[in-house]
Structure formats: structure tokens, C-alpha cells
């Protein structure tokens with residue numbers, strides 16, 4: 424890995440923020456007294472697609488007309504469909520509604536194509552056509568501000584350490600892709616370090632040569648994050664051996680993880696599990712990496728991102744995004760705020776191009 428310069432860390436949203444785009448719709452004008460019935464029929468017979476659930480179907484006319492304007496249906500985006508009658512994408516139910524109520528000529532208009540994420544987006548987009556905005560649930564909300572100067576400096580310091588660890592290599596002549604430093608932000612203490620130990624494992628095992636300690640660590644799944652979590656668990660055990668403080672069962676699995684692997688006709692009995700709060704109370708501290716910050720030279724993959732979820736980390740900071748393998752915003756996945764999982768964490772990146 425070449426040396427890299429670290430600028431300012433930026434927060435990685437769980438999903439890319441929506442941009443302002445417009446969707447075409449057909450609208451009609453309707454008398455206020457008739458609007459209620461027409462709206463009811465339109466919603467029942469011509470529901471808008473889920474992607475436009477944020478669009479309010481009725482608004483006041485903004486050209487001095489006393490009548491209200493109602494979204495009848497979506498319109499074809501093709502410019503050749505300049506009239507309602509010519510638009511082949513108009514559903515039959517919409518044509519029937521227009522005929523049944525003898526509606527005036529329909530007008531083409533546009534509405535915001537995406538639901539707003541923030542209050543600022545809602546205020547700006549609402550001016551085009553009225554839309555609704557749902558405030559995100561607090562545990563899924565994004566941090567409102569970028570990190571403070573002191574926080575950014577702390578992020579730079581530990582991310583730099585992870586990069587230096589990666590550049591030092593994994594021993595045995597193998598190049599390593601990633602290195603990780605886990606830090607307790609409350610004390611500034613390094614909890615554990617990890618580095619990739621996957622390279623060359625098959626060749627070395629097959630040769631049957633005497634393995635040194637570095638070779639013995641190699642495993643196809645020993646990515647830097649898993650290596651660091653393993654080291655954190657070992658440090659945890661050394662500090663607080665099971666004989667002095669028996670660990671309770673692991674935390675409950677994420678919702679939906681209820682596959683039954685028992686025999687035919689018999690239900691596998693699941694051992695009772697402790698909640699995170701019960702576990703914290705029992706062992707006098709958080710489970711595994713609860714509340715810790717994880718600094719990575721490179722963006723973690725899907726396997727590692729899930730391991731970080733299980734370990735209950737607070738934040739993940741990485742230097743180099745990976746469009747191909749990344750699971751925390753650099754590629755196709757953003758698992759840090761996945762709704763179906765039972766723990767979430769914030770992610771920051773330095774966006775280094777390497």
C-alpha cells in the first residue's frame with residue numbers, strides 16, 4: 424500500500440441522499456365540493472406507485488383558480504405523449520374516471536420523484552408540489568453535524584496508525600490489504616489491532632513446511648476486522664477470565680434470524696438469551712466491542728461489516744473506500760443502518776483514492 428494523505432473525514436450516509444428529480448403526472452381541476460369523492464375514487468382505483476407515496480394528490484391551484492388540482496395518474500415521460508388521450512401509459516381506470524366525472528382537459532405537470540430525507544429537502548421540494556416528510560426514527564437518524572476539529576484530528580491519528588500497520592505488511596513476504604485499530608473513545612486506549620492474514624494460506628499449508636507464527640494465523644476468513652475483533656475478545660478474556668465472571672449467553676440474533684434447523688417434526692429449543700442491557704448489568708461492562716471506535720485502512724467487506732454489527736461497535740472510520748468489495752457506503756451496500764439488524768453504527772471515510 425502506498426502512503427496516503429488524510430484530509431477531512433466525512434460522514435457516510437446509510438443510503439445516498441436523494442437528489443431533486445421530477446416525475447410526470449396528469450392532473451385535473453376539480454371543484455372543492457366534489458374533491459372529496461373524486462379523491463377517494465382516485466386513491467382506490469388509481470393508486471400512485473409506492474415510490475410516489477410522499478406526493479399529496481391534491482393542492483390549491485397557484486394561478487388564481489378557485490378549484491383544486493388533483494393528481495389523476497402518472498404520465499409517460501416520453502415527450503411524444505403531449506396529450507392525455509395520446510399517452511399509452513395511462514391506465515384504463517384513469518380514463519374511466521375522467522369519462523365518468525366529465526373532467527376538464529387534463530394538464531401535464533411534475534412532482535418531486537423522491538421522498539425528501541431532511542426537513543430542508545422537504546421545504547425546498549414542497550414548493551414544486553406538496554409532499555409529506557417522515558422524520559427518521561432516532562436510532563436510524565444521521566448525525567446532524569460533521570465531526571468537530573478535535574474529533575477529526577482523533578480520526579486522522581488512528582486511521583493513520585491503521586494505514587501504517589497495513590504498509591508494514593503481514594510478514595512472510597505477503598502483502599496485506601487492510602489493517603485495523605480498535606480504540607475505546609472514553610479512555611483513548613487501544614483495545615486491539617488486526618491485520619489481514621489470508622494471503623498464501625493454501626500454498627503454505629500444502630507445502631507442509633514448518634509454519635512460523637505468522638503463517639499459523641493464516642485463514643481464508645481472517646480479514647483485518649475479524650482479526651481485530653478476535654484480538655479484542657482475547658484481551659477481554661485475559662482481563663476478565665470466565666472463572667471470575669461467567670459470561671452470559673450471546674445477545675439475541677437479529678430479527679428474522681429464526682431459521683429452525685431442528686429435526687423433522689421437532690422444534691429446536693433455543694437457549695434463553697440475555698438482552699444487551701441484562702448482559703451489560705451482569706458483566707459490568709458492554710458486550711465485546713460495545714462503544715468502541717474501529718479505524719480501518721480500507722473499507723470493510725460485507726462479512727466484516729456484519730461482524731462489526733454483532734460486536735456492537737460505536738463508529739467505523741476508514742481511509743480508502745472500495746466500490747467493489749465495500750459494505751459501508753463505498754460500494755453497493757450500506758449495512759451500518761440496515762433496518763432489519765438489531766444494532767447500528769455511524770461510518771466516516773477519508774475518501775482516499777488508492
Ligand SMILES: [Zn+2]
Nearest residue numbers: 646723724727
Ligand atoms: Zn472483510
